[in-house]
Amino acid sequence: LANRRMLVERFGHALAASAANGQCGAVLMLDLDHFKTLNETRGHERGDALLRLVAARLRACVGQDDLLARHGDDEFVVVLAGTHATLEQARTQARAVGERILGALRAPFRIEGGLHHATISAGAAVFLGQEEAVDELLRQADMAMHQAKAAGRDTLRFYDPRIQTQVQARASLERDLRGALELGQFELRYQAQVRGGRITGAEALVRWRHPGGNTVSPAEFIPLAEETGLIMALGDWVLRSACAQLVLWARQPRLAELSLAVNISPRQFAQSDFVAQVLAAIAGSGANPRRLELEVTEGLLLQDVEDTIAKMIQLKAYGLDFSLDDFGTGYSSLAYLKRLPLDQLKIDQSFVRDVLVDPNDAAIARTVVALGNSLGLRVIAEGVETEAQRVFLKRHGCDAWQGYLLSPPVPAPDFEALVRRGVSFP
Ligand code: C2E
Ligand code: MG
């Protein structure tokens, strides 16, 4: 087989030829699935033997004029000569060769008297002339090959410029996110929570004012912040900002009674110094911990449950409350739920949305209320948008709610004005 250096050279010639004659071609990047496991469990000699057998089968799948090269340990590249009038035809041929290769590998390999099964993941990119360089085309085929791996291996994927756009958009969002905290681009919005007909508190929801002018939804950047670890610093900022807001409210008669709920990511909660972090935010601001509520999710139950319970108990000793957000959408183990020292369950908005039209959602909402009652927990519904939903929930024993029916999350002054207006519900 051609080695990497020969590949680059001859692929370059193929591109030049394609530029000269206007014919299209394609390149395939092939990577054996789980080759490392074979090497590690059955020895490198068997691994080498498999590579030789695979190479022989690949050779039989490609034409005389096509180039077959070994690109890395268990990675092969096929360049299909530019002999097609259109990119679509090149694509069709690449698909045919790719499928032939996948099929050829599916028959077991005989190695040292034993049978071995191997599959390959393939990524393809098409080319015309020298619009793209060798490196760029190999990168495109490689990106497509990784899509094939992600799709479950033993399959073929084509390079799609949209993948690249997505990958780039994510990378730039991640870059911007890193600087956002220092640049003061985050702010908190407050969504009123009603209990017994009047506003008793709010949920703090973070917003990111992107320098581009638009506001990025937390649904988009919180997962990213969790993956990158940035959630630690962001979560700390949210906690300290919420405490500062509580202190401002404490000086004003009607606002002093309000509670404030803060969302806590599982990853933030899992930090060994999480309790200290919360206590520092409280002590640093002088906020009353009895007014602070932490919204956690069922994701916590995937972590060390004993540790979770211990942390919750420590914080509850200072008067903080715990609310279980998005209840029923995640990993709901009732056995664990019973053990968590919670104060409140939140009926997820996905159940509230269709509570009037979907009997299953209605049953779930009623069940959460009953469950909360029997476990001695308060229950609040989120995402209440209509009067009919509110009335339904109230009729079934849930008179705590938040949602667009009263107010979306708004800046603090707007929320305060809403409280002062003294809205009330029957
Ligand atoms: P969540 O805590 O379940 O928040 C409820 C979401 O529903 C919020 O979206 C809120 O704006 C939206 N919502 C409120 N009322 C209604 C309604 O009547 N109808 C509908 N359709 N939606 C309503 P948002 O603000 O985009 O937040 C999305 C998620 O991001 C939150 O879900 C929470 O999991 C996360 N998040 C927000 N802020 C923070 C934060 O400071 N820290 C962490 N860790 N996560 C946060
Ligand atoms: Mg929440």
Ligand code: MG
């Ligand atoms: Mg929720």
